[in-house]
Amino acid sequence: YAVGYATIYGDMCGGYAPIKDLYKTEVYALSRWRNAFGGSAPHGGMVIPPGVIDRPPSAELRENQKDQDSLPPYDVLDAILYRHVDLEQARDEIVSAGFDAATVDRVLRLVRISEWKRHQAAPGPKVSRRAFGRERRYPITNGYG
Structure with a gap:
């Protein structure tokens, strides 16, 4: 759900999403x-x-x-997402940790533009430090950056 790689009324369809709050590497x-x-x-x-x-x-x-083809390897993607979502690190902090700036920019952009999808997602358990939803809500119609 973090970067929008889910289809509304497709794989996002359902009443409960048991792995919603897991990173892809955790699912594996x-x-x-x-x-x-x-x-x-x-x-x-x-x-x-x-x-x-x-x-x-x-x-x-x-x-x-x-x-x-369009995302970094999942170990890199998940590490960037963990820093951004769970640790609430800003772009510059993530880049300073050794991640490629262009990759970080792309991932953070995907997180921003996917907010609308997360608002339509089925509920699921919270297992992380800071889950999408109540703990991390952003408007879906704003041009925030």
């Missing part, structure tokens, strides 16, 4: 952890088929589209 780690305790599940005891975890992420809006 949680999936691998869950598979380690799969028990009698199919796919060799794995609850989540390895092909689902290992497949390159894609919005699947066009052929051969990959998230990494």
Whole structure:
């Protein structure tokens, strides 16, 4: 939800979003952890088929589209988002931590322009230090920067 890579009335549709407040790298780690305790599940005891975890992420809006074509690698993206959202660091603080300025600018822009989508998202649990929603609300019709 952070950078808008979700489709209104598509993958955002539903009454409850259990992984809403997780970064993508946390979703992958949680999936691998869950598979380690799969028990009698199919796919060799794995609850989540390895092909689902290992497949390159894609919005699947066009052929051969990959998230990494327009986003930084998820470990970089999540680190920038963590600093910006959870730690409330400003752009210059994030860049000073060693992140590429153009990448930071692009990520922060995506966060800003995706606010309207987050207002329409299903509720979910809060597991982070500072979640989108009540703890971090910005207007959707403003030209803030």
